[in-house]
Amino acid sequence: MTGTLIAPVIPSPAAAAGRAARAPAAARTLPLAVPPALSRPPALPQDVVYGLARVDRSGRVADRTVTGALGWRGGDRLTLTAEAGVVVIRRDSSGLVTLPPRSCVPIPAALRHRCGLLPETRSCWQPGRPRTR
Numbered sequence: 001m002t003g004t005l006i007a008p009v010i011p012s013p014a015a016a017a018g019r020a021a022r023a024p025a026a027a028r029t030l031p032l033a034v035p036p037a038l039s040r041p042p043a044l045p046q047d048v049v050y051g052l053a054r055v056d057r058s059g060r061v062a063d064r065t066v067t068g069a070l071g072w073r074g075g076d077r078l079t080l081t082a083e084a085g086v087v088v089i090r091r092d093s094s095g096l097v098t099l100p101p102r103s104c105v106p107i108p109a110a111l112r113h114r115c116g117l118l119p120e121t122r123s124c125w126q127p128g129r130p131r132t133r
Contacts, residue, residue: 051125055107055117062104066125074101082114 051066070091072078077095081088087107097106107117117123 049127053123053125055112055119055121055123057119059107059109059112059117059119060104061107061123061125062102063125064103066127067099067103067105070127072099072103074099074103078105080107080111082111085115087111087115087117 049066049069051063053061053063055061072091076091076099077093078097078099079090079092079095080097081090089105097108099105112118
């Protein structure tokens with residue numbers, strides 16, 4: 001199937017020189033959100049503890065700050081579950097994982113893979129309050 005070629009439309013330099021030069025458009029900035037004025041910062045509970053730790057090659061996380069704040073000791077039994085991509089760890093007398101004496105929390109491979117915790121992944125630990133039912 002052959003047809004006639006259409007010539008490209010390229011303005012000549014003489015035609016471009018004949019046009020009046022336009023001033024560049026003024027840059028506009030977008031309005032920024034302004035937070036409401038606070039007379040004082042919001043109050044936080046005094047017992048909030050955060051810990052930052054890395055998952056080692058064996059899937060253990062050593063964060064003695066959080067385990068100490070929770071009162072966990074070596075030999076405690078733990079239940080580990082995944083909820084919405086987050087590993088949830090609870091002390092449970094019938095748990096399948098035992099906290100070693102060094103207080104490093106071993107996370108089973110299935111949970112690490114489900115939540116995307118690779119070796120050397122930094123993780124934030126925040127103890128929660130027990131849910132009331």
